[in-house]
Amino acid sequence: MTNLGRRLASFFFLIGTASGQYPAGALKTQAQLMPELQIYMGARSVVDLSPEELLQSFPELKKNLTMAPDDSELPAILRRVGENVEAFFCHLPNTTSNG
Numbered sequence: 343m344t345n346l347g348r349r350l351a352s353f354f355f356l357i358g359t360a361s362g363q364y365p366a367g368a369l370k371t372q373a374q375l376m377p378e379l380q381i382y383m384g385a386r387s388v389v390d391l392s393p394e395e396l397l398q399s400f401p402e403l404k405k406n407l408t409m410a411p412d413d414s415e416l417p418a419i420l421r422r423v424g425e426n427v428e429a430f431f432c433h434l435p436n437t438t439s440n441g
Contacts, residue, residue, distance in 0.1 A: 391399065393409050 388396070388399075397404055397407070
């Protein structure tokens with residue numbers, strides 16, 4: 343497997359692990375097989391940050407970010423995001439690369 347292929351496999355594995363697609367113990371096994379994954383052991387995602395930690399890590403968000411008081415708007419937001427993703431894939435042209 344090429345270095346790029348290993349990196350892509352690592353990325354997609356981490357995404358799958360974070361989404362719950364793979365069992366938690368699988369990350370440890372994968373990290374043992376691919377040493378470059380060891381730096382991600384115990385890493386926290388942006389979604390794991392508290393609002394205070396988020397604003398501390400990304401001070402530029404202080405200008406325009408407002409925190410919602412609760413999650414009541416979340417279903418509508420996720421529905422709109424899903425509609426946009428579906429529209430994107432429906433209208434994405436078929437592309438091919440000749441290297």
